[in-house]
Amino acid sequence: MRNKLLVFILALFSLSAAFALASCGGGGPKVTPSKAEYDIGAGGDLEFTVDLNGGKLTRVKDDGAVVDPTEYLFEEKENKLTIFESYLLYAETKEHTFTLVTDKGETEFIVNITNKVKTSFDESDRGYAYGSGKDLEIDADFSTATVSSVTAGGRKLASADYSYDGAAKKFAVKTAFLDTLYGETEITVNLSNNQSYKFKVTSDCLFAANFDDDNIPSFYNEYRNATTTAAGWNGTRALHWKGNGGNLMIFYVENYNYGLQTAFEAGKTYCLSFQFKNNWTGEGNPEGFVGMSLSNTALFNLNYLNNTVDGGVASCDANGVWSVKIYFDAPAAGQFTYMYTGYRDGSDAVLFDLLFDNIVLLEAEDRPPVLDERDGEKTFSKGQESDLWFDGEFGLSKVKSVSAGGKTLSAEDYSVLASSVILKNSYLSKLTEDTQFIVTFENDKTVAFKVKLGKSLSTVFDEDNEREYLYGSGDLSFDVNFRGFSVLSVKNGQELVPESAYVLAENKLTVKQAYLDTLQGKNDFVLTVDNAGLVDGKDEAETHAFFITSNAAVNIGFGESDILSSGIVGAIAPAKNEIADGWDGKAWNLSATGGNFMAMKAAGAAWSYGSYEAPFVDNTLYCLQFDVKLNSQTKLEGEASFVNFILHGTSVLASFHFDENKTFVPEADKGVTFVDRGNGVYTVSFRFTYMLEGLSGEEGCVRIEAQQYNEYSYDILFDKVVVYAVPLATSALYEHGSMRDVSYNVTFEEVKEVKANGVALAAGQYALEDGKLIIRGAFAETIVGSAEIVATKSDDAEETFILLSTLLQDIDFERETDPGFMAADILTSTQNGAVENGIEGKSWQLTATGGNFMTFAPAASQWLSVNMWPATITEFRAGVRYALQFDVKLLGQYAHGTKDAPAAAVNFILHGTDHDGKFYFDVTTGALTVTEDVGVTVTGGENGVYTVKFEFVYTPSGHEGCVRLEADSWQNVDYDILFDNISVNQIV
The missing domain is CATH 2.60.40.10 (Immunoglobulins)
Known part of the structure; x- marks a missing residue:
């Protein structure tokens, strides 16, 4: 077993040795020369002879890193490897170990990369005078190296923007590029030998932009607009500014949120120049202006649709390209200059499409004015x-x-x-x-x-020139501008209106109630101004038509006209029937014994006796009103104590008499009311619903009947006989704080119960008197917004009325109130809730940075229905004036994310749909300062508490129909603030 293991180890060793021999050249590639020198100053490719020894090239490494195959070329037939200049020029200057790898082995070879070329460059900082027309030349010796690139800040120069003259040893930046620089710019020159040189150029230009390199500096507020570059009018690029409003260029010294901080110097004058062209291709273009302001003080306004210019100097060439120069004094810290275009806030429609180019901001030069x-x-x-x-x-x-x-x-x-x-x-x-x-x-x-x-401009009369007048309701006023001319005449039809009937003052024509109460039905007026021949294009005096329709169906005074022949006396044979001296000018004097008189009917009524035909409308509630004085009543026979006068109203009867002291006495509970004018004169009012068929025997005729025929003879005076339609409006407006009762004209005479928003009113909170349902002022004072009033009549039928209060919102945070709904789009608030010890008891404390809050909008507004941003639902009505009022106290304002003092104060903007107001709290003193006071008033200041009142006219299309307060400090200034006693009131 031991011998077998030894044999295996020997075999494994032999195999390893074979591999080692192969990697050392036994079967691997060979590279000649194995060591080479490369001077990046001289440049060029580097070639090697290669013998792959039957293998196939797989890769090349440089110090172990794989070289991209595009950086070298291997030609197998010629056994040649070429490493390109593009790789070697930018390699580090040192000795590199390259590795040639094949599928059968690999070998190493050495390349020593050096830089033997000596270059020089004067890196001194330099100044440039804008528009000087001189290239910026710099002493430089690049030897055999070449310029690979030049950059200025983040911009890369085109080859036409610079040059190098090897013979003169001069590097130059061209004036065309230098004129695009502003302030201090660092320029870097990169050479082919991997060297670079840097120098700074300071231009006397404070800002420059021509957009040819698609560079858009951060000098504008892009919140509402699509801003890109596009082809200009001269083949170059231009700034494409398209939208419905906004600020195009903003320059400031310090302490402002948007735009470009610029090196303005106090006491100096500057010139902003630029070119622009109207690129609009649609119809209409309702705005068409470009303007400039210094912290909201107008410096320049150009309407490119009618070629008018105020401020600055501007001209337009044959191609519609405007060239503009605007001079202005340096802004102070916290101030800013800004260019803006036609602004229509709240509309999503594109209202302008402009191209801007060659924008330059310079210190003004001394020249003859x-x-x-x-x-x-x-x-x-x-x-x-x-x-x-x-x-x-x-x-x-x-x-x-x-x-x-x-x-x-x-x-x-x-x-x-x-x-x-x-x-x-x-x-x-x-x-x-x-x-x-x-x-x-x-x-x-x-x-x-x-x-x-x-010559004068044309006079102007109120567009709302058709008015309805309710008898007794007061003066009527029309907005006018008569350019200082006098009114030559006012005619009602062919009748001259007396000058005492109207007043012309403060751009208003006011027609007085005393005259309006003499009108009947529709009246066509023509007003003539004494400016004949004084208005461009007009030889005749200017006239204005206006129309007043009175609800009076009958209106008869006896001062001028003989009305008696018209049949108003009716079915009577008087002893005397004439116009005579009365208590105030002329009056109608009637002397008779019994009979019907003062008879009036509509056309088509069945009454066949004498009468005055009046434009009554069937089933319409009217009031007959007249002044009356009894001269005498004389007993002839019979038992009656006086003459009884019956008022026939087609739907109701009533009566009155004069007692022995000539005192007017109405029969109780019969719908007759009166006012004692003194000296025996009474104004009598009688309500009825006109009916063509009428009560039994009335036959569509309204009249007075004197009874006691042949029992009494009476002598009586009448004046100012009026029949007017009684308005039955189901809504009425209560002026908060007035404590005045609110009344509705009604036709019912009894009421069981009155409820407001489902809660029964106590007996003292309402009344039914003289054809009016009256809601007492003490109860109306408790209504915020509106209340539904439901009256249950004696037959259990119900009628509904709406009580509107001028007080739309009343928020004091003493009740259980969640102020979360007040903050519309504030996502970063750290405090948003009621606190116990605030301005006056509990107050709302909000700590945040930027955002919209204290928002009020109708449920149907775009703010709520489309944008789905929160708001307090407040049913504003279009064209009505309102006031938003609140108490406010600043607890602190800080640089964002810190407790340090901010560089600038928070600018609070009151958005009122038709205009804005602005205020801020001073960073040092905390004092509230108003910067745009349109509709803004401020009172108080003790203990840091101010009351702000902001008036505006509600416009559904403005600011998406939302009234709100905005802190314009997003991610810049944090604020901590208290609010209390917030109210929204309609201004009456």
């Missing part, structure tokens, strides 16, 4: 509401004064920007003739421009 040639003369028209901008290139020149006719304008008459003089509308409106203006600069240079007085 000049005006834009199009701004040498402008026309100001009467009624024009805008200011006039006169723009140019002022360079570093500062405006000292503006004068006209040798007189210096007051500082209130104009304002100046770095390249604009702006004449205020308030000053221009006072001009009476064409005027030449001289602008004098601090260097005593001057420019001149002229303002010509043009």
Whole structure:
């Protein structure tokens, strides 16, 4: 057994030795030379003679790592192995052990890679003046090496962007590329000998971009827009800016969230220039403007659809390419300049499609001030509401004064920007003739421009020019802009409306109630302005038609007209029937004994006696109202103590009389109400439902009947006889805090029970009086939003009414309230809940970074129905003005993720669907500061608590129909804040 094991070991040893001999060349490949030198400075491929010794080449290794087969070539017939320059040039300079591997064995050979070429390069930092037109030349000696690549930051230069002159020993970066640099840029030159050189170039340009290399710098806010590069108008690339609004370029010094931090220097003036072209191919393009602001103060506005420009200098070539220059003074810390395009928030439609190119931001150069040639003369028209901008290139020149006719304008008459003089509308409106203006600069240079007085703009009348008027409801107002002209006349049909009937003030035409209460049915008005020949394209005076439809079916006053011949007296043979002196001007004087009078009927009614035909509508509730005074009543015979007057209303009868003291006495519970006007005059009201067939014997006629025929003779005066349709609206609005009762006109006379949202009201919380269901103000004050009022009548039938409160939300966190629904899209809050000791008792504390919160939206809004983001359901109505009000206290604001002070404050944005408001808490003092005050008022401040009130008009399409507060600090500033006493009110 021992001998067998020894034989096996000897055999195994012999086999191992055979393999070892094969690997040492016994059956493996041979490489000649076995050791070679390679100078990467000289470059070129490296060749070897190879004998595979009957094997097949499988791979080549370099220091044990397999070499990619594309880096070498083996030619079997020529027994030649070539290692390419592309591999050797970038290999490490040292001795490399290569291995040639076949299926029968392998062998090693040595390549010593060296760099014997000596190169030199001046790596000094350099400055470049934008637009100088000079290449940047650098002393360099590359010997036999070549330039393999050049990079600037993360960008790779094209071969046309640089050159090397071996004879002159100069490396150059071309001016075309240098003009794309801004600030400090590190440039790296890589050579073929594996060496690289670095140097820095500082351009006096603060920003530059032409997009030819598809590089889009982070100078814009891409939140809402698709931003790419695309083919431009001149064969190069351009920035493609497409969307429905947003900020295109944002530059700031420090302490701002978006855009590009830029090396502005305080007190210096800068120039932003760029080109753009409208790429829109659709119809409409409802916006069409490009603007620029400095922290929300307008510097520039260009409407490329109508070729108007305010601020800066701009021109458009035959191909529709705009070239723009805008001068502005350096922003301060926390301020920012931004370019923006036509903005229509809340709409998903693409509203613009623009190409931008050759954007350059430079310090302005000193040059003589000049005006834009199009701004040498402008026309100001009467009624024009805008200011006039006169723009140019002022360079570093500062405006000292503006004068006209040798007189210096007051500082209130104009304002100046770095390249604009702006004449205020308030000053221009006072001009009476064409005027030449001289602008004098601090260097005593001057420019001149002229303002010509043009014809007036057309006057404007309210688009809502058809109104319904409810008798006795107050004045009616129409929005107008008569451009300072006077009203020549107002006519109702052919009748001239007296000037005492209306007032024109504060861009409103107000028609007074006293006149409106004389109207009947539809009235066609025509208003004429005294501007004949003063409006462009018009020789005649401008007129405006408007229409007022009164709910009065009958409206008779006796001051001017002889109405008695129309048959209003009815079936009576009066002793006296005339218009006479009354208690207030003329009145109708009737003297008779018994009979029917003041008779009115609709066309087609069966009543065949004398009557006044009125446009009554069948089965409609009306009120007959008149003023009355008894002159005398004289007993003739019989036993009656007075004349009894019966009101025939076709659906109901009622009566009244005058006692011996001439005091008005209605019969109890018969639907007659009255007001004692004094001096024996009474205003009487009587409700009835008009019926063509009427009660038995009424035959569709509304009238008064005097009984005691031949028993009494009466002498009586009437005035202001009105019959108006009683509105039966089932909803009414309560003004929160007014404590005024809310009433609904009804036709029922008895009610068993009244419930609000299913809960029965106590007797003192409602009443049924004079044809009105009244909800007392003390109860209405408890309603938030709306309540359903259900009245159960005497026959157990129910009628439903809606009580709307101007108070839509009232959240004080004292009750069990989950504020989680208030935070719309805040996912990173560390505190979101009510705390015991807040601003006033319990308060809502929110600790987060960025996001939308305190959100209110109707259930049908896009915010809720489409986006499915949370909100407090609040049934806003389109076109109605509301106020969001809340108490707020800042507990702290920190750099994100720390307790350190932030670089900038949180900017809070109030989104109101039609406009925004903005405020922030100062980082140092904590004081609340409003930055956009449209609709925003702030009070308080004691103990850090402020009350913020934000007014807006609700628009369903704005901000997806959601009213909210946004903290614009996502991943930048953390805030810790308290809220209390949050309310949403309709403004009445």
